Amino acid sequence: SQTIHQWPATLVQPVGSPLSLECTVEGTSNPNLYWYRQAAGRGLQLLFYSVGIGQISSEVPQNLSASRPQDRQFILSSKKLLLSDSGFYLCACRGLVSVSPLHFGNGTRLTVT
Amino acid sequence: GEDVEQSLFLSVREGDSSVINCTYTDSSSTYLYWYKQEPGAGLQLLTYIFSNMDMKQDQRLTVLLNKKDKHLSLRIADTQTGDSAIYFCAESMGNYGQNFVFGPGTRLSVLP
Numbered sequence: 001s002q003t004i005h006q007w008p009a010t011l012v013q014p015v016g017s018p019l020s021l022e023c024t025v026e027g028t029s030n031p032n033l034y035w036y037r038q039a040a041g042r043g044l045q046l047l048f049y050s051v052g053i054g055q056i057s058s059e060v061p062q063n064l065s066a067s068r069p070q071d072r073q074f075i076l077s078s079k080k081l082l083l084s085d086s087g088f089y090l091c092a093c094r095g096l097v098s099v100s101p102l103h104f105g106n107g108t109r110l111t112v113t
Numbered sequence: 114g115e116d117v118e119q120s121l122f123l124s125v126r127e128g129d130s131s132v133i134n135c136t137y138t139d140s141s142s143t144y145l146y147w148y149k150q151e152p153g154a155g156l157q158l159l160t161y162i163f164s165n166m167d168m169k170q171d172q173r174l175t176v177l178l179n180k181k182d183k184h185l186s187l188r189i190a191d192t193q194t195g196d197s198a199i200y201f202c203a204e205s206m207g208n209y210g211q212n213f214v215f216g217p218g219t220r221l222s223v224l225p
Contacts, residue, residue: 004155032211043217044156044201051211090155094211101146102203102213104155 002027006091006105013112019064019078021108023091026072031093033074034102035066038088050074086112117216119202124222131189133219135202138183142204145178147187150199150218159187159200189221197223 003026013019025031035047048066049057056066063082067075074091089108094100116138125131137145142164148156162169162176162185169176175188189196202216 006155034213044215046213049211092156096209101144101158101161101205102156103158104148106155107153109153 002031002093002095002103004091004093004103004105006089006108008108009106010109011111013081013110015083015112016080019076019081019085019110021076021089021091021110023074023076023105024072025074025093028072028093028095030071031095033068034092034094035074035076036090036092038090038107040087044090048076081112083112086110117202117204117214119200119216119219121217122220122222124224125192126224127192127194129192131187131192131196131221131223133187133189133200133202133221135185135187135216136183137185137202137204137214139204139206139214140180140183142206144205145176145185146203146205146213147174147176148201148203148215150201152198156201192221192223194223194225197221 005024033050036044037047038044046059050068053068064078091105092102094102118136144161146161147159149159150156160171160174162178167178173190177186199218199220201218203213206212
């Protein structure tokens with residue numbers, strides 16, 4: 001079964017600082033990978049989606065970017081954080097068959113001060 | 114367009130049954146899912162149902178699907194305090210089921 005590792009678990013960063021959140025996946029090859037953001041008490045917002053190395057689809061234009069340098073590695077970045085970037089960031093993956101559900105990591109709580 | 118709706122809050126007494134409802138709009142959905150999120154944690158897959166089924170039971174969980182009305186429900190029997198969490202309904206679409214749309218989540222509070 002798939003295991004998703006996300007780090008760090010919590011992060012406090014000042015406005016204008018850079019960001020790098022990492023997600024790695026075990027137990028599957030060539031997965032679809034996703035980054036979601038969850039604002040406090042709110043639902044999930046899809047940020048980025050990747051079907052393979054170097055292939056990134058952006059769902060929401062903003063100051064965040066994503067990269068997939070390896071098959072099972074997905075990185076979320078920002079050059080300059082905004083206050084509005086605060087939230088709970090979740091990495092998810094799924095296999096390639098149509099029945100595959102999304103499996104989520106434990107998330108990173110980002111607070112921009 | 115794609116939209117999944119859920120009521121935001123539900124309170125039940127410990128030992129009672131909980132029923133969490135969800136409506137979706139895309140009739141081409143292939144699978145429908147229920148996820149549970151405990152405080153500070155990621156989403157945990159509880160169960161899923163294929164769109165050509167109308168019911169699935171898994172221990173205390175029963176999923177009912179009314180495809181005509183695009184209505185999905187999750188029933189939790191003998192609700193316990195450990196069931197307190199946010200429950201998300203989701204549908205998958207696309208040629209390979211790769212596009213997921215989530216509801217806003219229902220916060221279930223279990224009262225002693």
